[in-house]
Amino acid sequence: xxxxxxxxxxxxxxxxxxxxxxxxxxxxxxxxxxxxxxxxxxxxxxxxxxxxxxxxxxxxxxxxxxxxxxxxxxxxxxxxxxxxxxxxxxxxxxxxxxxxxxxxxxxxxxxxxxxxxxxxxxxxxxxxxxxxxxxxxxxxxxxxxxxxxxxxxxxxxxxxxxxxxxxxxxxxxxxxxxxxxxxxxxxxxxxxxxxxxxxxxxxxxxxxxxxxxxxxxxxxxxxxxxxxxxxxxxxxxxxxxxxxxxxxxxxxxxxx
Numbered sequence: 001x002x003x004x005x006x007x008x009x010x011x012x013x014x015x016x017x018x019x020x021x022x023x024x025x026x027x028x029x030x031x032x033x034x035x036x037x038x039x040x041x042x043x044x045x046x047x048x049x050x051x052x053x054x055x056x057x058x059x060x061x062x063x064x065x066x067x068x069x070x071x072x073x074x075x076x077x078x079x080x081x082x083x084x085x086x087x088x089x090x091x092x093x094x095x096x097x098x099x100x101x102x103x104x105x106x107x108x109x110x111x112x113x114x115x116x117x118x119x120x121x122x123x124x125x126x127x128x129x130x131x132x133x134x135x136x137x138x139x140x141x142x143x144x145x146x147x148x149x150x151x152x153x154x155x156x157x158x159x160x161x162x163x164x165x166x167x168x169x170x171x172x173x174x175x176x177x178x179x180x181x182x183x184x185x186x187x188x189x190x191x192x193x194x195x196x197x198x199x200x201x202x203x204x205x206x207x208x209x210x211x212x213x214x215x216x217x218x219x220x221x222x223x224x225x226x227x228x229x230x231x232x233x234x235x236x237x238x239x240x241x242x243x244x245x246x247x248x249x250x251x252x253x254x255x256x
Contacts, residue, residue, distance in 0.1 A: 001147060001164075009140045011171050016083035019111045021118060024134050029143065032135040032203065046130030050112040054201055056102055058091040059123045066106040067200060069225035075196055078173035084199050086110035092124050105227065109200035135203045141168050142198065142206065149190040157186035165190055168197055212240050 004010060010026045012018055018027060036046035055061020067085060075081050086108040089097040099107045114120070115131035148164040151157070165186075166176045177189055191210050198206045211217045217235045224231070249255050 001143060004140070009143075011140055011144075011167060013171070015080045015171060018136075018139070019083065019114050021114050021116045021133070027139045027141065028134065028136055029138040029140060031137060034132050034134065036130055036132050047133045047135060048130050049135060049201075049203075050131045050133040051115045051118060051127055052129050054109045054112050055123070056086075056089050056104065056108055058089050058097070058102060060126055061108075063104055065200070066104055066108045069106060069228060070223050071195075071199070072107045073225075075199070076172070076174060080172035080174075080196060084109060084111060084196075086113070090123050093122070111201040137204050141171075142194070142204070144168055145190050145194050145197070149187050152183050152186040152190070156183060157181055161186065165193060168193060172197070215240075 008026050009029060012025060012027050018025065024031065024033065032047075034045060034047040038045045052060065052062045053064040054066070055063075056066075057063045072085060075084070087099050089099060089102045091097070099105065112133065113123075115127060115133050118127050119125060144164040144167055148157070148161040151161040151164075162177060162179065169175070169177060177186075181189065191214065194210060195207050198204065211220050215237065217240065218237075221231055221235050244255050
């Protein structure tokens with residue numbers, strides 16, 4: 001943060017610009033860059049996460065993932081929400097459906113749909129199943145939010161912590177955070193901001209890490225809309241960690 005100007009890191013003015021096809025920008029701190037035009041042709045050169053994985057099947061997508069309804073409904077209104085979600089489905093030039101009328105009856109994440117050749121006015125037109133789109137691992141917005149939370153919990157949410165959080169909020173079209181929050185209240189505000197900012201289609205699962213370290217996975221899993229499919233095996237704290245590798249258990253059965 002102290003050397004952001006030196007290295008050229010910044011928040012883009014418009015959140016939606018993060019997801020344009022020409023997407024390698026000054027907010028990306030670490031990204032996975034693809035070039036499907038590299039010869040010889042190999043599938044590893046292209047990004048299969050974009051664009052079809054998060055497109056509705058009515059538009060030729062794969063329906064691999066979409067947003068939970070309660071998460072979408074609670075998402076703060078504004079330009080960031082508009083840039084994050086696809087709420088209208090257009091199977092062809094004559095048909096327009098609200099997401100509640102689609103096969104899956106869920107809103108979609110549109111962050112990853114924009115690639116070279118994509119026309120948002122004609123989403124039904126086929127675009128290839130892989131692309132040269134960069135997957136963002138860390139961007140400057142995350143650096144600001146990590147700093148804000150860490151500073152607040154290490155000492156107090158001073159002006160520098162508020163400035164870091166508010167920079168992300170203002171870019172999203174929101175008001176500045178209420179001043180005078182306790183350490184824990186400020187932390188919780190940052191955690192929710194991270195949920196909105198990095199929702200759905202970014203390769204760094206910031207939300208999962210936040211829920212695990214704050215031990216809130218069970219609470220989040222219970223916050224489901226009545227029309228969602230039930231969770232057959234609700235998570236517990238024993239699910240927070242990966243199982244011990246069977247190769248290690250064979251060496252030392254006491255690890256079981």
